[in-house]
Amino acid sequence: MTDSKQLYQEVILDHNRKPRNYGKLPDATHRSEGLNPLCGDHIRLDLKVAGDVIESVAFEGQSCAICKASASMMTANVKGKSVADAERLVGEFRGMATGTLDVAKDANHLGRLTVFAGVKDLPSRVKCAILPWHTLHAAVQSQAVVSTEGDNDPVAQSA
Amino acid sequence: MTAANALKTPEPTSTFDVDRYRADFPILANVHPHGKPLVYLDNGASSQMPQQVIDRLVRYQTHEHANIHRGVHTLSETATNAYEHARRQIQHFLNAKEDREIIFTSNVTDSINLVAHGFGRAFVSEGDEIIITHLEHHANIVPWQMLCEERGAKLKVAPIDDSGALILEAYEKLFSPRTKFVSVTHVSNALGTINPVKEMIDIAHRHGVPIMVDGAQAVQHMPVDVQALDCDFYAFTGHKIFGPTGIGVLYGKAEWLEKMKPFRGGGDMILSVTFEKTTYNAIPFKFEAGTPPIAQAIALGEAVEYVRRIGLERIAAHEHDLLVYATDRLRAMDGVRIYGTAPHKAAVISFYVNDIHPHDVGTLLNEEGVAVRTGHHCAQPVMRRFGIPATARASFAFYNKLEEVDVLVEAIRKVQKLFA
Known part of the structure; x- marks a missing residue:
């Protein structure tokens, strides 16, 4: 199984080195922090929501390559989308990463994000990929800080 | 190096x-x-x-298993003998003076909690101090923090230098008349540093303070002689020394173990029970409430023998x-x-x-x-x-x-x- 190497090759080469939408938004309307205490992944997400639309989005933080690439692709994907569409993507991404959504069979809106389908075979890394999405969900729900552990465990929620 | x-x-x-x-x-x-x-x-x-340890587990389960310390039938005697034999194997492995100084626990975390409870609750009170080092695994931090919080005691941490070595002079400076206990790792799990435990033990004793050594990362790598070290407590775990999970060891000097409170109440740790009063069993049984991991203890005995042979x-x-x-x-x-x-x-x-x-x-x-x-x-x-x-x-x-x-x-x- 060379899935993880393929995953790395496809995602890292681009997004880990040149993350999109990296930084802060001075005029953010929503802000949230995501933390995975098990590995120390820590990202900060800023959103500017106008009406129902995510007008701009930015992230920064310290994390592994899977988390950073996931965050980078997420921001590129949800920019300009409605909050409802973004939330739908959060659910689909979580389903893909935890194996409850089969991207080959089940209808979805993930597009290029399906490069992350391989993480379901790396159970110890699922949370790395989900953390940015979990943080996005928290930001639009106006939660300030989320953790991948305890009551907010995204993997447990979707199980 | x-x-x-x-x-x-x-x-x-x-x-x-x-x-x-x-x-x-x-x-x-x-x-x-x-x-x-x-x-x-x-x-x-x-x-x-x-394979030798795997075989021992299989032999126990296929020929020797029953509950220990209470049956009069053949199998119970066989299992009891095998379990107590394992205790003596551990005694010799650590060179403890007596077999009753060896307590079977479930892992090092359990061993440390036993001491934090049994010693801590008996001898640590408000304003007292406990010393650990910056190198500790969470297992040798959290139980002491919990004790300090409960008792209003203070946790003091001996620093390390940039190489990850303990600064011995700074460690010694932490001692005060309020120091009640010291618990330090023998080998750092994160960095590999081998602490100068003999010196640390001698320093603690010069200040009249008992000391525990966490040997989770040590006993599988180097000879350990608890009498030569003169530590008051020493702990290690089975699954890091080629034995099974679910079994750990606490060595304690008999004089301390006898003064300490039991950790868990239940069967096997009593001499007599009435609704008015319970008389506790002698050591080590006072600290082994309930049916212990019998197979795991016996396999651990085999594992330390295996290591000794090499x-x-x-x-x-x-x-x-x-x-x-x-x-x-x-x-x-x-x-x-x-x-x-x-x-x-x-x-x-x-x-x-x-x-x-x-x-x-x-x-x-x-x-x-x-x-x-x-x-x-x-x-x-x-x-x-x-x-x-x-x-x-x-x-x-x-x-x-x-x-x-x-x-x-x-x-x-x-x-x-x-x-x-």
Whole structure:
């Protein structure tokens, strides 16, 4: 199984080195922090929501390559989308990463994000990929800080 | 640990027939992660089990099992004898004075909690102080924090230098008339530092303070003699010394154990029970409430015998070869930084590759069959001391070969290439 190497090759080469939408938004309307205490992944997400639309989005933080690439692709994907569409993507991404959504069979809106389908075979890394999405969900729900552990465990929620 | 930049696998300086011992460990030959030979460098987290110990477990379950200490029938006597024999095997392994100084627990965490409860609740009160070090695993931090919180006592932490070595003078300065207890690790699980425990024990005793040593990362690597050390308590766990999970050991000087409160109440730890009063059993049984992990204790006895037969001096010499060679090779790689460079180290190497997160390194090393631990190693204060969230850690056992270091180095090179 060379899935993880393929995953790395496809995602890292681009997004880990040149993350999109990296930084802060001075005029953010929503802000949230995501933390995975098990590995120390820590990202900060800023959103500017106008009406129902995510007008701009930015992230920064310290994390592994899977988390950073996931965050980078997420921001590129949800920019300009409605909050409802973004939330739908959060659910689909979580389903893909935890194996409850089969991207080959089940209808979805993930597009290029399906490069992350391989993480379901790396159970110890699922949370790395989900953390940015979990943080996005928290930001639009106006939660300030989320953790991948305890009551907010995204993997447990979707199980 | 001097570093000649040897790039060819050197001739081992110790005469240690590693292949002969590897043959005892079926898992090393049976498992092929991603189709590659297993290079198991996660022994600090848990070691593998030799066939001799597996056979002992099977023999116990197929011929000897019953509950212990209470039956009059043959099987119960057989099981009781085997369990108590294991206690004596551990006694000899640690060179304890008496077998009743050996208590079976479930792991080191359990052993430390037993002392934090049994000693702490009996002898620690408001304003008292407990000393640990900056190198501790969470298992040797949290129980003391809980005790301090409950009692209004204070936790003091002995510092380390930039190499990860304990600063002995600073440790000694922490002692005050209020110091009631000291608990220190023998070997750091995150950095490999071997603490000068003999000196630390002598210092504690000069101040009239009892001291516990966490030997989770020590007993499988070097000879330990609790009488020579003169420590008051010593703990280790079964699954890091080629035995099963679910079994740990607490050695305690009889004089302390007798004065301490029981940890758990229940069966086996009593002499008599009425609804008005319970009389506790003698040590060690006072601390072994309920049916213990009988099979695991017996298998642990077999595991320490196995290690004794090979000889811990020889194991230490072979592992030192592994440490020196691996350190030299990793140091010679551009972009690889080693955390933990104390002069006295066990064969544990914590490292960082360029600026690549250790989790990414671990996932990709696994592709090459190399098993390392990544993360904070349940030692977040150590990680914070060095300003990093995590490391990748290669931790060796006597069954590892110098050639496996070469596989590790090659695999790291592939990670670097992928991220280049």
